Amino acid sequence: MAALLYGGAVIAAASPTTSIFAPMSTPAHDVNDLSIFVLAITGFIYVGVSGLLVYALVRFRARPGDTTEPPQVFGSVQIELSWTIIPILIIVVLFLTTARVLFSIQDAQKPATALDVIVVGHQFWWEFRYPQYNVVTANELHVPVSSKASPRPTYMKLTSADVMHSFWVPQLAGKTDLLPNRVNEMWIDPQQSGLYVGQCAQFCGPEHAKMLLRVYVDTPEEFRHWIANQQRTQAELTLPSETGESASEESTAHAGNPQIVHADMNVNSPTTRGVASESIDAQEVSARAGQYVFEREACINCHTVAGTVATGRYGPDLTHLMSRETIASGAAPNTRQDLIKWIGDPNQIKPGCLMPAMHLTDKQNEQITAYLLTLR
Structure with missing residues (x-):
């Protein structure tokens, strides 16, 4: 032992x-x-x-010459x-x-200094809400370190958006189930900063094994910095006209160029959506072009990017995607190569996940990736 x-x-x-x-x-x-x-x-x-x-096997074993039955005890x-x-x-x-x-x-008493976190389990990812700071993130939970001199435990309310899940980070606490239409509670007070790993401990579907958990325990200063960064919103990416031409002149200049798309001419979205006054080159690989594609495909139906028109709630909040070390609930590192692979076909990384393949062109995939890389 x-x-x-x-x-x-x-x-x-x-x-x-x-x-x-x-x-x-x-x-x-x-x-x-x-x-x-x-x-x-x-x-x-x-x-x-x-x-x-x-003892019984040795003491009462049959010996040479034994022909009678041993005494019976009733x-x-x-x-x-x-x-x-x-x-x-x-x-x-x-x-x-x-x-x-x-x-x-x-029955532990909750101190006034405690951090509140709402944990929502989804197939197959985690949503973390910080009501005290108006912050929402996914898959990677950040909490402050707690000590006897300066206690700062984290109290969590857990529920599920679909089926039964279970929150389990063994170095921090025993597992607690997340049930639909019910709120369970647990708390942790990590006493050493660092990374602690866990996962869903209740079978919840085909990707249960890849519904991983990462808890980052930060120093007080690191946690304040992380919260401040998460509270920032992302701006719509618009650029001033480099030529100084008016919108009508620019439209005339590009009227014969099918590679130039005007955001305010898109028939699938309001004129105020996204990069509303800029011309976008369909072959341009840039964050600006990527946001244009992101906001005009189905991405915004599922994902939120605070400060933009993307307000979907079905998938993880992407406002500060690049502040996370992993994607797909810890299934892959958060790199450009894995982002391109994930956007192109999520089943390459996480077979059975509920994020569909959008059948984008390679160019659109690169454009969206360029935009996502700016979300820090």
Whole structure:
């Protein structure tokens, strides 16, 4: 057992781990202590039963020359009392110990300094809302470090937008289910900054195994900086006319060029949407062209980019997409190459995910990627 605990500590020091034997939060410490206690009792039972079995096999084995049946014992009050009372006592001890841990976690007093987070489970990603700061993000939860001198626990309200999910980051707390039309609660107080990993622990569909969790525990200064960045909105990308021509002159100049598209001539959207007064080269690979395509395809039906016309709520909020280290709920690193692959066909990275392939051209894919790379 000591070797197991030492191994867990080594793993925790080397990289993020899902070992329950490397607790970094009060609820996880309590669960870990309970686990060790239960392992000790069950280990003692295992050793005792195994020892008695070995003793009986050796002591009462058949020997050369034995031709008679050994004495038969029919009933023993002492033995029957022992195998009835001892298990009952063990069960009572385990029940009371478990109940004490459960109540100490569930009934913990919430301090005024606590951070509130609303966690919403989706197929197959996580939504995190910070009502105190009016911030919404996805898949990567940021919380401040907590210490005895300056306690800052994180209290979470958990619910589901579709089916049953389960929030599980073993180094921080035991798992808590997310149920439709019900709100469950849990809290964590990470005592060391760093990255803690977990995942959905309740089968929720074909991509359950890739519904991963990443919790970043920041120092107070890092958390304030992260919140300030998340509170920023993104502007519509418009550029002043480089030629100084009026809109009518520009339209006349490009009337014969099919590669030039005017945002205010798009029949599928209002004239005020997106890059409303700029000419967009259909072959241009730029953030401006990418936002134009992003806002005129189905992207904005599912995704939000605060400060723009994109207000979809079905998929993750993309306002600060590039502030995250991963995409697809931790299934791939957040790089340009993986973004292009993800936008082109999400099933290449996450087979069975609910984000459809939009059948964009390679040029449109590159344009949208160029725009997403600006969302920091």
